[in-house]
Amino acid sequence: MLSANTRVSYVLAADLGHLKLMCGGGTSELLEQLLCRMLTEGSYEKHRKRIADRLLESGGRVAQWLERLGCVAPFSGGMFIWAQLPEGEDAEILARKGMVQGLLLAPGSLFSRHQRFARFMRFNVAYSDDPHVEQAFSALIRNA
Numbered sequence: 001m002l003s004a005n006t007r008v009s010y011v012l013a014a015d016l017g018h019l020k021l022m023c024g025g026g027t028s029e030l031l032e033q034l035l036c037r038m039l040t041e042g043s044y045e046k047h048r049k050r051i052a053d054r055l056l057e058s059g060g061r062v063a064q065w066l067e068r069l070g071c072v073a074p075f076s077g078g079m080f081i082w083a084q085l086p087e088g089e090d091a092e093i094l095a096r097k098g099m100v101q102g103l104l105l106a107p108g109s110l111f112s113r114h115q116r117f118a119r120f121m122r123f124n125v126a127y128s129d130d131p132h133v134e135q136a137f138s139a140l141i142r143n144a
Contacts, residue, residue, distance in 0.1 A: 055078070055125055058125045058126060061129050062123055062125055069086070070141070071085055078125075081122070082120055082121075083120065085119045085121060091108050091118060091119060091120055092107045094107070094140050097140055101139075103140070108120030108122065
């Protein structure tokens, strides 16, 4: 929720401090203190809630434009939306065409080899809540 660079580790028992260092837990004391303060004073919870709210709003917008394009989005509510493409569309073919246009898409076949996912695509909500992504994907669907 914060950043990949703010990873910290901690040990509750003083005798295990050396084990923390041996296991790659040697992190910046400044970051540890900052994270401790954020957790105890409630600012992290406010940040987490703000991010979750923004993610839900973005997910709603992405689901709307997907549905306008004839997709069904039965799995949403987090960082990703799973969308079933309109009848006759193949997610892998669309992903290849998208790559040529600089649009990175994630067909269902990346996550399962089961044939029933051939018409599914996974959308990263934060990335997909962008008019350029919507326009590019719309052009792909219309020209398929």
